[in-house]
Amino acid sequence: AQKITQTQPGMFVQEKEAVTLDCTYDTSDPSYGLFWYKQPSSGEMIFLIYQGSYDQQNATEGRYSLNFQKARKSANLVISASQLGDSAMYFCAMIGSYNTDKLIFGTGTRLQVFP
Amino acid sequence: DVKVTQSSRYLVKRTGEKVFLECVQDMDHENMFWYRQDPGLGLRLIYFSYDVKMKEKGDIPEGYSVSREKKERFSLILESASTNQTSMYLCASSGREQFFGPGTRLTVL
Numbered sequence: 001a002q003k004i005t006q007t008q009p010g011m012f013v014q015e016k017e018a019v020t021l022d023c024t025y026d027t028s029d030p031s032y033g034l035f036w037y038k039q040p041s042s043g044e045m046i047f048l049i050y051q052g053s054y055d056q057q058n059a060t061e062g063r064y065s066l067n068f069q070k071a072r073k074s075a076n077l078v079i080s081a082s083q084l085g086d087s088a089m090y091f092c093a094m095i096g097s098y099n100t101d102k103l104i105f106g107t108g109t110r111l112q113v114f115p
Numbered sequence: 116d117v118k119v120t121q122s123s124r125y126l127v128k129r130t131g132e133k134v135f136l137e138c139v140q141d142m143d144h145e146n147m148f149w150y151r152q153d154p155g156l157g158l159r160l161i162y163f164s165y166d167v168k169m170k171e172k173g174d175i176p177e178g179y180s181v182s183r184e185k186k187e188r189f190s191l192i193l194e195s196a197s198t199n200q201t202s203m204y205l206c207a208s209s210g211r212e213q214f215f216g217p218g219t220r221l222t223v224l
Contacts, residue, residue: 042217102160
């Protein structure tokens with residue numbers, strides 16, 4: 001069975017600092033995709049970044065990068081130069097090759113950025 | 116821009132009532148999903164649909180049903196609402212990535 005684990009219920013970071021949000025996964029699918037979503041207090045889920053299991057390079061999108069370590073089955077999100085607006089819940093999710101686009105979510109990490 | 120809309124942001128219902136949550140997407144996606152989100156549990160898949168009139172159970176389908184009569188619309192139905200169905204309900208549709216609606220916070224009294 002597929003599983004996503006986020007072990008940090010909450011994280012604090014000072015503005016302009018970098019922060020890493022941890023995500024480990026478990027799957028037996030040969031090919032899979034990993035996602036990070038941001039959920040601000042307004043409730044909507046905002047797609048941030050995607051990493052395919054066969055992608056040779058780690059994904060980057062602006063200030064977001066995904067530290068993908070396949071052998072360790074980890075897909076940590078790195079946010080550089082944190083901003084106050086980054087304060088939100090962050091969810092790691094996975095999609096498997098056999099799962100008809102079904103996403104499996106972790107329990108989330110609440111990030112608080114302070115001045 | 117992809118748009119996924121949900122009929123209500125906040126809803127309060129009484130135990131035993133029938134509840135309809137509507138979701139509409141405008142990107143011609145075939146796949147649509149209903150999740151519920153609870154603190155400490157993340158998002159859990161209730162049902163999904165990969166085509167009109169096609170549906171599959173997710174991880175927690177008990178107490179729910181769905182309807183997909185048109186490609187753009189996916190409805191979640193609580194036949195007889197119970198207090199343990201108080202939750203945030205999120206609808207999504209997907210190409211490669213899933214696009215989410217704003218969510219409906221349902222309270223069952």
